Structure formats: structure tokens, C-alpha cells
Amino acid sequence: MNSAEILLERIRREGAIDGEVIKVDRFLNHMVDPHLIQLLGNDLAGRFAEGSVTKILTAETSGIMLAQAVAMKLQIPFIYAKKKRPITMREYFAAASYSFTKQESTTLYVSREVLCKQDRILFVDDFLAKGSTLKAVEEIISQAGATLVGSAVIINKSQRRDIESILTLDDLNPA
Numbered sequence: 433m434n435s436a437e438i439l440l441e442r443i444r445r446e447g448a449i450d451g452e453v454i455k456v457d458r459f460l461n462h463m464v465d466p467h468l469i470q471l472l473g474n475d476l477a478g479r480f481a482e483g484s485v486t487k488i489l490t491a492e493t494s495g496i497m498l499a500q501a502v503a504m505k506l507q508i509p510f511i512y513a514k515k516k517r518p519i520t521m522r523e524y525f526a527a528a529s530y531s532f533t534k535q536e537s538t539t540l541y542v543s544r545e546v547l548c549k550q551d552r553i554l555f556v557d558d559f560l561a562k563g564s565t566l567k568a569v570e571e572i573i574s575q576a577g578a579t580l581v582g583s584a585v586i587i588n589k590s591q592r593r594d595i596e597s598i599l600t601l602d603d604l605n606p607a
């Protein structure tokens with residue numbers, strides 16, 4: 433079985449698909465199966481092996497596990513944008529993101545110490561829904577003068593096809 437088939441089987445067995453809402457909190461984003469995450473991370477990382485990516489960028493919280501897995505496979509560091517700025521973070525890039533799922537606005541912060549204009553960034557996250565996290569990340573990357581090489585998510589719920597993913601909504605709700 434490939435990684436998409438393995439994930440689909442886990443969702444059917446231990447999760448749920450309720451239209452556009454996918455329940456994955458028994459193996460992906462609350463209780464986490466590290467083997468599954470690494471399998472998915474390896475798959476997505478393989479699609480960027482030639483991209484000369486220098487760093488992975490995600491947003492806390494549930495993007496972090498995938499970011500770690502992809503970063504491990506590509507042997508590069510990952511950064512997670514923080515949703516609260518620690519007082520120790522004096523110089524930073526910041527952008528607001530509105531979550532339609534949670535119906536609230538959050539600001540993402542990345543320290544100027546970890547992102548520079550030479551960086552070639554791969555954005556990763558668990559879900560891509562409306563793309564507001566990606567938009568905020570794009571703004572942060574542009575503030576830094578860095579380059580966004582690509583985006584990779586586990587489940588792409590949008591119609592965008594320029595995003596690498598393991599599954600799309602069409603895979604989950606076949607006609």
C-alpha cells in the first residue's frame with residue numbers, strides 16, 4: 433500500500449469523514465502515530481528532494497509533527513511560526529491569519545534570527561483549508577526576502593492544485 437492508501441485506511445478505521453471535516457485526532461493531530469507521520473513526511477519530502485530547500489516552515493501547533501518528519505528526511509532544520517510572541521523575541525516578522533475553522537484571527541511570529549533572505553522555504557502543514565495560514569506564511573517569507581519553493585500538506589481541502597498533498601477532498605469523498 434502507498435502512503436495515501438495507508439492514510440485513507442486509518443481515516444476509515446479510526447477517524448471519520450463528515451463532508452469537509454475530517455476527524456484524525458486518534459492518529460494525526462491529538463494522539464499522534466509517529467510511524468504514520470514519518471511515512472507521510474518521507475513521501476512529501478521525496479517530492480522536494482531536488483528543490484534545494486534550506487528550511488521547512490510551519491505554524492504551531494499541529495503542523496509541527498509533519499514539519500519534523502519532513503525536515504528529518506531532508507536533513508534540514510524546521511521553523512514553527514509562533515502564535516504568541518515570547519518577550520525574548522525582540523526582532524521578528526509577523527503576519528495575521530484568520531482561521532475559518534476556529535473563527536478567530538491569530539498572528540504568526542517568526543524571529544529574524546532564524547529566517548534570512550538566502551533561505552529557500554518549504555511550507556508544510558497538516559491541513560490546507562482556506563489557505564489563510566499559507567497566506568500569512570507567504571507574507572512572512574516576503575518580509576524576510578526569502579523564497580517559497582513549495583507547499584506540502586497531508587490533506588488538501590482546497591481546490592488549489594499547486595500544493596503537494598497525500599490526500600485531497602476528492603480522494604476522501606469520491607463521486
Ligand code: G4P
Nearest residue numbers: 452453454492493494531532533559560561562563564565
Ligand atoms: P487555513 O489556514 O488553510 O485557512 O485553514 P483554517 O484556518 O480554516 O483551518 C486551519 C486549522 O483548522 C488548523 O489548525 C487545522 O489543523 C484545522 N483543520 C482544518 N480542517 C480540519 C479538518 O477537517 N479536521 C481537523 N481535525 N482539523 C482541521 P490551526 O488553527 O492552525 O491550529 P492548531 O490546531 O494547529 O493549533
